[in-house]
Amino acid sequence: MxxxxxxxxxxxxxxxxxxxxxxxxxxxxxxxxxxxxxAVSGTVSSSVAWVDVQIARETEARKLCAIDTLPALSRDxxxxxxxxNDLLQATNATLTGTFGSSRPDTLLSMARAxxxxxxxxxxxxxxxxxxxxxxxxxxxxxxxxxxAWWTGSETFRGCEPPKRLLYxxxxxxxxxNEERVRLQHMAADTDFNDAWLRxxxxxxxxxxxxxxxxADRAEPxxxxxxxxxxxxxLDAGHTLALRTLERTGRAPAIAAALGQAAQDIAVPEAxxxxxxxxxxxxxLPTVRTA
Amino acid sequence: MxxxxxxxxxxxxxxxxxxDARGVALGxxxxxxxxxxxxxxxxxxxxxxxxxxGPLIASLRIDVLKSKLGTSELSLSFDAGSSDRMDRIAExxxxxxxxxxxxxxxxxxxxxxxxxxxxYDAPEITATDAALALYHNxxxxxxxxxxxxxxxxxxxxxxxxxxxxxxxxxxPRFLLAEEGIGGSxxxxxxxxxxxxxxxxxxxPPESSFDDAPIKRYLFExxxxxxxxxxxxxxxxxxxxxxxxxPGAAVEVGFRHPIxxxxxxxxxxxxLVLFCGAGGEPLVIDPLPALGDVRALTKVSLGADxxxxxxxxxxxxxxxxxxxxxxxxxxxxxxxxxxxVANEDLELFRRLAYALGPSxxxxxxxAVTPMGAFVLREGGIDAVPVGRFFQRIHSSIFIPxxxxxLPAVNSDVLYRALGQPQGxxxxxxxxxxxxxxxxxxxxxxxxxxxxxxxxxxxxxxxLAEALATSTPVVWLDPLGLRPMRRAEPVE
Numbered sequence: 001m002x003x004x005x006x007x008x009x010x011x012x013x014x015x016x017x018x019x020x021x022x023x024x025x026x027x028x029x030x031x032x033x034x035x036x037x038x039a040v041s042g043t044v045s046s047s048v049a050w051v052d053v054q055i056a057r058e059t060e061a062r063k064l065c066a067i068d069t070l071p072a073l074s075r076d077x078x079x080x081x082x083x084x085n086d087l088l089q090a091t092n093a094t095l096t097g098t099f100g101s102s103r104p105d106t107l108l109s110m111a112r113a114x115x116x117x118x119x120x121x122x123x124x125x126x127x128x129x130x131x132x133x134x135x136x137x138x139x140x141x142x143x144x145x146x147x148a149w150w151t152g153s154e155t156f157r158g159c160e161p162p163k164r165l166l167y168x169x170x171x172x173x174x175x176x177n178e179e180r181v182r183l184q185h186m187a188a189d190t191d192f193n194d195a196w197l198r199x200x201x202x203x204x205x206x207x208x209x210x211x212x213x214x215a216d217r218a219e220p221x222x223x224x225x226x227x228x229x230x231x232x233x234l235d236a237g238h239t240l241a242l243r244t245l246e247r248t249g250r251a252p253a254i255a256a257a258l259g260q261a262a263q264d265i266a267v268p269e270a271x272x273x274x275x276x277x278x279x280x281x282x283x284l285p286t287v288r289t290a
Numbered sequence: 291m292x293x294x295x296x297x298x299x300x301x302x303x304x305x306x307x308x309x310d311a312r313g314v315a316l317g318x319x320x321x322x323x324x325x326x327x328x329x330x331x332x333x334x335x336x337x338x339x340x341x342x343x344g345p346l347i348a349s350l351r352i353d354v355l356k357s358k359l360g361t362s363e364l365s366l367s368f369d370a371g372s373s374d375r376m377d378r379i380a381e382x383x384x385x386x387x388x389x390x391x392x393x394x395x396x397x398x399x400x401x402x403x404x405x406x407x408x409x410y411d412a413p414e415i416t417a418t419d420a421a422l423a424l425y426h427n428x429x430x431x432x433x434x435x436x437x438x439x440x441x442x443x444x445x446x447x448x449x450x451x452x453x454x455x456x457x458x459x460x461x462p463r464f465l466l467a468e469e470g471i472g473g474s475x476x477x478x479x480x481x482x483x484x485x486x487x488x489x490x491x492x493x494p495p496e497s498s499f500d501d502a503p504i505k506r507y508l509f510e511x512x513x514x515x516x517x518x519x520x521x522x523x524x525x526x527x528x529x530x531x532x533x534x535x536p537g538a539a540v541e542v543g544f545r546h547p548i549x550x551x552x553x554x555x556x557x558x559x560x561l562v563l564f565c566g567a568g569g570e571p572l573v574i575d576p577l578p579a580l581g582d583v584r585a586l587t588k589v590s591l592g593a594d595x596x597x598x599x600x601x602x603x604x605x606x607x608x609x610x611x612x613x614x615x616x617x618x619x620x621x622x623x624x625x626x627x628x629x630v631a632n633e634d635l636e637l638f639r640r641l642a643y644a645l646g647p648s649x650x651x652x653x654x655x656a657v658t659p660m661g662a663f664v665l666r667e668g669g670i671d672a673v674p675v676g677r678f679f680q681r682i683h684s685s686i687f688i689p690x691x692x693x694x695l696p697a698v699n700s701d702v703l704y705r706a707l708g709q710p711q712g713x714x715x716x717x718x719x720x721x722x723x724x725x726x727x728x729x730x731x732x733x734x735x736x737x738x739x740x741x742x743x744x745x746x747x748x749x750x751x752l753a754e755a756l757a758t759s760t761p762v763v764w765l766d767p768l769g770l771r772p773m774r775r776a777e778p779v780e
Contacts, residue, residue, distance in 0.1 A: 003775055022759030029768060032776025086776070092765040095772045103773050110778050140761040158765035186763070 007031065007039040008078065009046040015085050016073075017049045020056035020133070025140055027088040030095070030103075033110040036082035037117065040075045057132040064243045070129050076118035077133050080206055083114040084137070087199055091142070091186045093157050104192045108199045115202045120227035124237050127227075131209035131244065138183050138214050146177040157186075184219045209244050215261070216253040224261050229270045232277045242280050255281040292399065292427050293413050294406035302411045304425065306394020310373050314402055315409030317393040319349070320370040320379060323363055323424065324388035330364050331448060331547055333386035338552035341378065343441075345371065347554055350441060355422065355433035362436065365422070376401055391424055399425045442555040446573075450544035450566045456532060457523060457543045460516065464531040464539050465509035466491075466563060466572070471527040472507030479509065479583050484518070486511040487580035493572070508561075510580055531563050541566040611696065613703065615721050618693040625669060625690050628676035629716065631661040638662060638675055642734070645672060654731035663716065663726050664734075679716055688717045 010028055018025045031039070044050050058070050073081075089095060090104040090111070097103070121127035142158045147165050149172045154165070166174055181188075187196035201220035204211045208228040215222040231237040245254050255278050262274040295302065295315045302308065302315060310316045324330045330352070337343070343350065349369040356362050370376050370392055380390035380401045391398035392409070397416075402409035412425040420432035465486075467475050472490075479486045486509050493504040514522070514530075522530045523542055531539035537556030540546050544566030556562060563572040630638045645653070649672035654665045664673050679687035683700035686707070694703065707715055713725040 018761050022761055025761045025763045026766060027763070030773055030776035032773070032778065034777045034779045035775050037779060088763055089765070089768075092768055092772070094765075094768045097770070097772065100772070106773065107776055110776060113778065136761065140763050142763040142765070158763050159767070 004035055004039040004042060006045075007035070008042050008044050009049070011039075011078075011081060011085060012044055012046055012049045012053060015088075016081055016133075017052055017056075019084075019136055019140065020053055020060075025088070027085045027092075030086055030089045030107050031082050032086070032107070033113045033117075036079060036114055039082070040078040044073075057129070060135045061128055061132040063247060064128065064131075064240055067128075070132055071125075073133065074126070074129070076206075077130060079114045079118040080130075080134070080203060083111040083118075083199070083203055084134075086111040086114075087196070087203065088140075088186070090192065090196060090199075091157060091190070093159075101191075104187075104190070105195055108192060108195045111199050112202055115199070115206055118206055120206065120225075121208065121231070124231065124234065124240060127207070127209055127231050127237070128240065130207040131213075134203075134207045134210045135213070137204065137207070137210055138217065140183050141180045142183075142186050144179045144181050146179065148175045148177075149173060157181075184217060209241060212241055212254070212258070213244050213248050215257040216250055217257075222257050222261050224258075224265050224270070224274055229265075229273050233273050238277060238280065241277060242284075245281055246284055251281050251284055291413070292406075292410035292425060295402075295408040295411050297408065299408070299411075303415060304393065304397050304399045304412045305415070306397060307392065307399060307409075307411070309408075312373055313408050314373040315392070315399070315411060316370055316373050316376065316401075317398070318370060319367055319393060319395070319398075320376050320401070321365050321367040321391045321393065321398045321422075321424075322379060322383045322388045323355075323365050323391065324383075324386065325363050327364060329387050330366065331444075333366065333382060333388055334444075334548050336386055337379070337382045338549040342552045342554075344552075344554050345375070347441070352439040352441060352444065354436040354439060356436045357431055357433050358420075363433070364439075365433075373402075389424075389426055391426070396421065397423045397425070400427055441553065445546075445548060445550070445553060445555065446562065446571050448547050449568060450540050450546045450564050452543060452566065453545035454543060456540075456545060458519070459532060459542075461513070462533055463509075463511045463514040463522075463542070464533065464561075464563065465507075465511060465514075465522055466529045466531065467507040467509065468527040469505040469507065471525075475507065475509065475522075475528065476583050476586055479511070482515070482518075484511060484515065484583075485513070486583045488583050488586060489578040489580045491574050491578060508574065508578075508580075509583070529563075529565065538562045538564065540564040541569075613706075613717070613721055614695040615688060615692040615717060615719060616695050617691060620693070622678075622680045622690040624681045625671070625678050626666060626681045627679040627687050627714075627716070628664045628670050628673055629661050629679065630664060630673075630676035634675055635662060638664075638673070641673065641675055645734075649673070650735045651733070653734040655734050655737055656726050656730040656732070657737075658724075658726060658730070660724065663714075663731070665714075665731055677719075685710065685713065686715050686717070689719050692719065 007028070014026045014028060017023070054070070054072070058067070061067055061070050086107050090107045095103050095107070121130055144155055144157050145161050146153060146155045147161045149165065154161070161176065166176070168174070184197065184200065187193045190196070197220040201223075204214065204220070205225045205227065208225065208231045211222065211225065212228055232241045245251055248254060258274060258281070259278045262271055262278065265271050265274060295309070295313075297313065300309070304317075307315050307317045322333060324333060346368045351367050353365050353367070354362060355365050376390065376392060380403070383390040390401040392401045393399060397412075399412050400410045410425070410427070412430070416423050416430065416432060418432045421435045422433040424431050424433065465475065476488060488510075489508045491506050491508050493506070495501065495503060519530075519542075522528050530542040532542050533539045534546065534550040535553070535556055536558040537560050538550045539561065540550070541564060544564070546564055550556070559576050561574040561577045563574070565571060642650070649666070652666055652668070653673065656663045656665070661676070664670060664676065666672065670678060678690035680690045681687050682694065683704050686700060686704060688694060694700075707723070710725055712728050714728055714731075715723050715725045717723050
């Protein structure tokens, strides 16, 4: 039995399912490009987790349009999920070790390679399915615990501090402070932050609806992509994007971000397409209060 | 002198006389003695006026009696039946100047009268071989029967008397026409479409100088039109007879002395025509077969031609005229539509606020470039705006106050329009027509309200949202070789 066997089930149980329905996301050991590519050709055997994932995906999709079923996770989505796994694992403090300062960059480069292998959505249905999987991509948080004692301090990212540091709290004046770190800030205090944000940005761009729905994010900054423009150029895609953005509850902020980003579009013909979405977004009726 | 029968008397001297249940002296037969033939006729006329001779006819016998003194009298004898019948006969006999008697075969005693409520009895019976021995308060006489008179022959010998009131009676008629005029009357009846049957009757020559029998046409007309009554009455050679009873008819304008319908002596297979003005009754025996007059009309054939010349069909010239609308003062009915011009739509909109619920529910509107066609079954009076139309057909409307020229039936106009299905045709005042599809008419209540602006409020499932936890990333220690399986694709 190779190492790739059962990798999808592990990813489904530890990453995908908690990502969609909440819970503890425990990324797998760094998978890398080769193993991920090999693994996505396999099948899922975990029926319970699979049902939960499908229900969560369809629930998310039905918020936007009336569909009965969604297709199963595609190969591209699995690749993106493996990339997401490695993206999270890149922030693991134990990855670097004593002589492994370059490992995060290596891992991130392989994650970008996986993202590159996943092509942009070819149809509106694929865009919807991909958004149903990654709608909560920006939702995960990481709990960082900062432990301080009388001679020093240390921050533990996404893991419990060793118990030995917590002994004799009063004598050693031990204090602990937990901080919930959002996804885009998980690598903020590292050397590879830029590479990490770039990888996250690529992952977001791979799912246009999700990218548009989080356009008002501070980091990584939103930029119009060919996939997003191709999606909203069609009437159905335009409507779907409009519904997605309207349901975020942050339509004005997103409209501002999209309008700002439209100024940076290199292709002049694509600008009206983006502006049309911005215009439609601004034209959404606002709730009038008495 | 006769004796009056007393109450509870049980024995009578006259043979063949007994007491009936009421105690009246009554024999098996009754007899009416009249002095002359005219009294007999009077008796029959009076009796048949209110009574039928049917019950008597089987036993009725009329005899001419001759007394020993040589006087002739007439008797009418019959089965007495009961004292009730005898009472009626006795009353009529007294009125006609005759005597009523009762007896059995030879001896007859006076029937009861006011002086003797239970009748009479003869104190002494005459011993005689005469045919009849009659006992009366005023006389007792024996008679011989000289001869018998048949009732039927008596009736034939009676002359009808003039009675102008019968000339105007309606009903079936017999027409008896001389041979020379019969054919003309036959043609006349056929031309006039009068149902009638006809027969040709023959009588023996009236004198030896005639060498041929007398032929007459007999017409039986079930219902002769009134306009012809005077014609046939006054036309020489034609006599009109009114049927009295099966087998007997009396000439119109005359009445037989005796009610013939009360005398069942005529055979329906014969016909006796009683002629007025002294004419002899005409007997048709047997009644010949009567045929429909239409079967005897003359048929004239045209010139002999080798073959019929077929008529050439000619295409008729079309007579087509355009429809016009003319004003009329007649009250318009069924004003069920109005055309609200575009410039009046604002007024119609304002008017909509004043319409009642029923008017809004039953009114339909079709908006066209010409304006809004408003339709309401039962009357458009609730919408007093626009040009009104009245419905003349289920699919055709014309302006109110106008009428269609030519005044053809609306169904004809509908066919002339090509029977448009699912279209309502509205004629304008200039006679031009526009058609609006029925499907374009929407209920007013559906199109009345403008699209009210509303803001969607996205509701989220609070329970679901609360149940969904935030994904929390836990990074487990990776060990000494964290990148042991992470390799790029070669």
